[in-house]
Amino acid sequence: MDKPFAVTLDVGSSLANRTGSWRVERPVYIDRMPPCNDACPAGENVQSWLYHAEEGAYEAAWRALVAENPLPAVCGRICYHPCETACNRAHVDEAVGIHGVERFLGDLARSSGWSVEVESPPSGKRVLVVGSGPSGLSAAYHLALLGHSVTIVEASPELGGMMRYGIPKYRLPRDVLDAEIAAIRALGVGVETGRRIDDVAAAQRDGGYDAVFLALGAQLARRAYIPAADSAHILDALSFLASAGGAEPARVGRRVIVYGGGDTAMDSARTARRLGATEAVVVYRRTRDQMPAHASEVEEALAEGIQMTWLSTLARVEDGAVVIEKMVLDEHGFPQPTGEYETLGADTVVLALGQEADLSAVEHLAGVATREGMLEVAPDMTTGSPGVFAGGDMVPAERTATVAIGHGKKAARSIDAWLRGEEVVRPPRHELASFDKLNTWYYDDAPRTVQHELEVVRRQTGFEEVVAGLDRERALFEARRCLSCGNCFECDNCFGVCPDNAVVKLGSGERYAFDYDYCKGCGICVSECPCGAIVMVPETI
Amino acid sequence: MTHDPVRFYQVGSFAAGNRLLDQGQRTEQSRRGRSNSLTSGHRACQGCGEALGARYALDAAMRATDGRLVAANATGCLEVFSTPYPETSWQIPWLHSLFGNAPAVATGMAAALEVKGRTDVRVVAQAGDGGTVDIGFGCLSGMFERNDDVLFICYDNEAYMNTGVQRSGATPPAARTATTEAVGPEPGNEFGQGKDLPRIAIAHGIPYVATATVAELHDLERKVERAMSIRGARYLHVLVPCPLGWASASSDTIRLARLACESGLFPLFEAENGEVVDVTKIRRQVPVEDYLKLQGRYRHLFGDPGRPDLVRQIQKVADRNIERFGLVATGAEQEVR
Numbered sequence: 001m002d003k004p005f006a007v008t009l010d011v012g013s014s015l016a017n018r019t020g021s022w023r024v025e026r027p028v029y030i031d032r033m034p035p036c037n038d039a040c041p042a043g044e045n046v047q048s049w050l051y052h053a054e055e056g057a058y059e060a061a062w063r064a065l066v067a068e069n070p071l072p073a074v075c076g077r078i079c080y081h082p083c084e085t086a087c088n089r090a091h092v093d094e095a096v097g098i099h100g101v102e103r104f105l106g107d108l109a110r111s112s113g114w115s116v117e118v119e120s121p122p123s124g125k126r127v128l129v130v131g132s133g134p135s136g137l138s139a140a141y142h143l144a145l146l147g148h149s150v151t152i153v154e155a156s157p158e159l160g161g162m163m164r165y166g167i168p169k170y171r172l173p174r175d176v177l178d179a180e181i182a183a184i185r186a187l188g189v190g191v192e193t194g195r196r197i198d199d200v201a202a203a204q205r206d207g208g209y210d211a212v213f214l215a216l217g218a219q220l221a222r223r224a225y226i227p228a229a230d231s232a233h234i235l236d237a238l239s240f241l242a243s244a245g246g247a248e249p250a251r252v253g254r255r256v257i258v259y260g261g262g263d264t265a266m267d268s269a270r271t272a273r274r275l276g277a278t279e280a281v282v283v284y285r286r287t288r289d290q291m292p293a294h295a296s297e298v299e300e301a302l303a304e305g306i307q308m309t310w311l312s313t314l315a316r317v318e319d320g321a322v323v324i325e326k327m328v329l330d331e332h333g334f335p336q337p338t339g340e341y342e343t344l345g346a347d348t349v350v351l352a353l354g355q356e357a358d359l360s361a362v363e364h365l366a367g368v369a370t371r372e373g374m375l376e377v378a379p380d381m382t383t384g385s386p387g388v389f390a391g392g393d394m395v396p397a398e399r400t401a402t403v404a405i406g407h408g409k410k411a412a413r414s415i416d417a418w419l420r421g422e423e424v425v426r427p428p429r430h431e432l433a434s435f436d437k438l439n440t441w442y443y444d445d446a447p448r449t450v451q452h453e454l455e456v457v458r459r460q461t462g463f464e465e466v467v468a469g470l471d472r473e474r475a476l477f478e479a480r481r482c483l484s485c486g487n488c489f490e491c492d493n494c495f496g497v498c499p500d501n502a503v504v505k506l507g508s509g510e511r512y513a514f515d516y517d518y519c520k521g522c523g524i525c526v527s528e529c530p531c532g533a534i535v536m537v538p539e540t541i
Numbered sequence: 542m543t544h545d546p547v548r549f550y551q552v553g554s555f556a557a558g559n560r561l562l563d564q565g566q567r568t569e570q571s572r573r574g575r576s577n578s579l580t581s582g583h584r585a586c587q588g589c590g591e592a593l594g595a596r597y598a599l600d601a602a603m604r605a606t607d608g609r610l611v612a613a614n615a616t617g618c619l620e621v622f623s624t625p626y627p628e629t630s631w632q633i634p635w636l637h638s639l640f641g642n643a644p645a646v647a648t649g650m651a652a653a654l655e656v657k658g659r660t661d662v663r664v665v666a667q668a669g670d671g672g673t674v675d676i677g678f679g680c681l682s683g684m685f686e687r688n689d690d691v692l693f694i695c696y697d698n699e700a701y702m703n704t705g706v707q708r709s710g711a712t713p714p715a716a717r718t719a720t721t722e723a724v725g726p727e728p729g730n731e732f733g734q735g736k737d738l739p740r741i742a743i744a745h746g747i748p749y750v751a752t753a754t755v756a757e758l759h760d761l762e763r764k765v766e767r768a769m770s771i772r773g774a775r776y777l778h779v780l781v782p783c784p785l786g787w788a789s790a791s792s793d794t795i796r797l798a799r800l801a802c803e804s805g806l807f808p809l810f811e812a813e814n815g816e817v818v819d820v821t822k823i824r825r826q827v828p829v830e831d832y833l834k835l836q837g838r839y840r841h842l843f844g845d846p847g848r849p850d851l852v853r854q855i856q857k858v859a860d861r862n863i864e865r866f867g868l869v870a871t872g873a874e875q876e877v878r
Contacts, residue, residue: 009627014582017628022587055561441799441825442555480561489560492571496557496758497795499592501581505573508560518581522588522784523792530556536792 023521032433032486053479076103120147133161135392136215138408237352253347260352433486437532588791590781605769615643615672756798788837805859
């Protein structure tokens with residue numbers, strides 16, 4: 001003890017003082033469910049592939065994307081992107097243009113020749129997939145990746161279902177579709193086209209399949225009784241659109257009336273315009289707001305000069321004209337006839353009144369239930385018949401390609417579990433990363449990138465793709481607009497803002513940890529985390 | 542990715558760091574090997590703005606001087622919570638003498654270093670608002686006048702917090718402190734009194750004066766860096782919210798500093814040789830209520846009946862700052878951004 005005058009203690013560091021003992025609440029890192037992932041009907045982990053894309057790691061991004069969805073180039077074009085409707089960035093400026101990045105990745109994969117390999121060992125099980133629309137293709141893809149031997153049987157001459165025979169080329173160029181289908185076939189998926197299955201049970205038995213996925217779609221055009229002159233030219237929208245995609249498109253004349261208010265009606269009117277009609281008029285019995293068509297479709301149609309006659313029904317079809325009756329909405333919002341009639345010139349009438357599933361193939365299948373013309377399935381896509389699963393437009397759900405892709409994936413997981421005699425184990429779903437969980441101060445201001453559209457004249461005369469893709473730089477910009485809601489993206493904010501240096505930075509990709517020896521539990525890290533990936537939880541004392 | 546032309550990095554300009562940014566563009570606080578000049582185990586309250594501000598400023602100064610830095614410290618919270626004998630939280634050479642003499646001590650340190658030919662070692666002095674605007678004011682003004690080679694940093698939490706929240710010359714109008722209670726016709730601190738030290742410092746014509754807050758880390762570090770690139774007397778005034786004295790939530794420390802700027806009550810600017818040379822514009826302007834309502838020291842202004850007249854008067858203070866410093870970007874300026 002040889003100390004200077006009046007000094008009795010050795011100098012020490014304050015590190016001896018474990019201020020963590022003051023704490024009554026502790027911060028904990030969590031992951032929340034981002035709204036985009038939550039909303040994606042195909043179950044994509046949108047945020048994770050955007051995360052890779054932000055770095056310009058496009059192949060990693062594409063691989064994260066196709067882990068869930070084999071059709072990114074298709075979905076990036078035709079999906080109505082509920083992810084963007086849910087996107088929290090819409091509250092800041094505009095939603096992230098997720099579909100643009102998705103499309104960019106899908107197209108880049110094709111031009112770069114990236115492919116997916118089957119890594120699972122062969123299971124020795126055989127699965128029959130009936131129908132090759134989005135749900136059939138999705139199921140086949142995921143089943144193949146899980147090691148099962150898959151055969152797709154398709155009644156039409158080519159694979160793709162409504163993506164090929166329903167969706168016009170100007171929205172989905174066929175080379176894009178062909179490439180993504182070819183990638184699925186390259187996994188060893190067997191294909192029989194031009195074969196229609198009339199009895200599923202017999203097909204399964206005769207083919208020796210261990211399980212069946214039914215994805216027959218909804219291809220019967222719904223009819224309405226409309227008095228018509230013998231010479232009237234009336235088409236249903238489905239066969240009209242199918243013919244437009246083929247070698248000999250239907251002839252439409254100068255003036256075309258499309259009856260209906262859904263996306264198919266929009267597609268039909270826009271297709272009619274491209275086939276030479278100078279006037280295409282959509283007649284719908286309710287108002288614009290009530291149209292089931294997606295707003296983007298209606299806007300694109302209007303931009304192409306499609307006329308809309310709302311609150312009108314088709315009373316009868318005459319030779320070269322239609323007679324429509326004006327409607328009014330009653331107090332419940334339902335259209336009621338007024339007795340006022342009007343005549344519109346019409347060389348062709350296209351009926352786009354919805355579609356129904358043809359369930360005759362499952363009539364002999366024991367145990368299956370149908371409701372309102374659709375096949376009943378449980379949430380895991382099982383039907384009442386063991387080993388038979390179903391999805392897509394033939395089961396009750398919203399009828400979009402992306403929903404169908406989600407069905408296919410879900411069914412593939414259920415089929416896989418069933419073939420192994422196991423239950424599907426779903427990880428617990430994280431709490432939603434709603435907007436109030438974010439601290440948006442930290443995000444740079446950045447308005448959305450505009451995707452260029454083809455000039456209207458070219459849209460009215462040809463089937464060129466309307467909406468252009470993003471180039472590399474714009475895709476990167478758009479990806480970086482992601483707020484990473486609910487999941488740490490390593491911005492170092494918690495590490496920076498802790499007054500007690502109680503956050504440990506673990507290094508790239510490893511995120512952070514709290515040093516509870518010194519964390520006083522002030523909660524600044526929680527307030528200042530941009531993406532809401534930290535919560536305070538009470539200490540157990 | 543280093544050659545990427547895209548400049549936008551999600552949170553690059555506001556958060557402490559970002560995995561996509563070059564190291565050089567990230568803040569010092571995002572660096573794993575930062576100095577941590579003020580290390581863990583200090584006895585500051587939960588959510589202390591001053592502890593945060595001191596580490597931000599000194600780590601930036603350490604980076605700017607390549608670690609050749611010494612500090613003088615006035616009495617105050619910062620001294621008390623960091624160095625209860627025999628412990629210290631300081632990881633830099635650090636000297637405490639008296640409440641009022643930190644500028645003079647720093648002057649002496651700078652003079653001694655000069656005599657010894659060690660002008661590579663730089664000197665900072667730091668104090669709270671009490672030590673700066675009241676008790677140390679004479680020494681500080683002298684240090685400014687002599688243009689001694691010292692960066693003086695004031696961590697302003699707007700009252701004497703360490704001794705029990707008594708009013709200082711930096712306490713804002715209407716704020717309740719132990720010595721300006723929320724009673725009578727003019728509750729809280731008086732309007733029209735107190736000292737605006739950044740502007741007093743500018744009036745000394747010293748080489749560099751700046752204001753900063755713990756909410757604008759990039760801004761604060763840039764200002765420290767700028768200050769350390771200059772020789773002579775420099776002054777940095779950092780707003781550091783105090784959960785104890787402001788009666789605010791400990792988690793709101795940074796939010797309050799941000800709202801002080803965004804309301805216009807605490808203008809961010811830089812001045813060189815007596816002239817204001819740069820101003821940080823308000824990004825998302827808010828009414829002063831947004832700032833005041835989060836603080837118990839203004840609780841008497843709200844509720845029923847509250848004192849909307851005093852709130853309006855405080856708004857006028859903010860409006861005056863906005864006008865004086867041009868804190869709100871004009872249309873043309875926004876175009877440039």
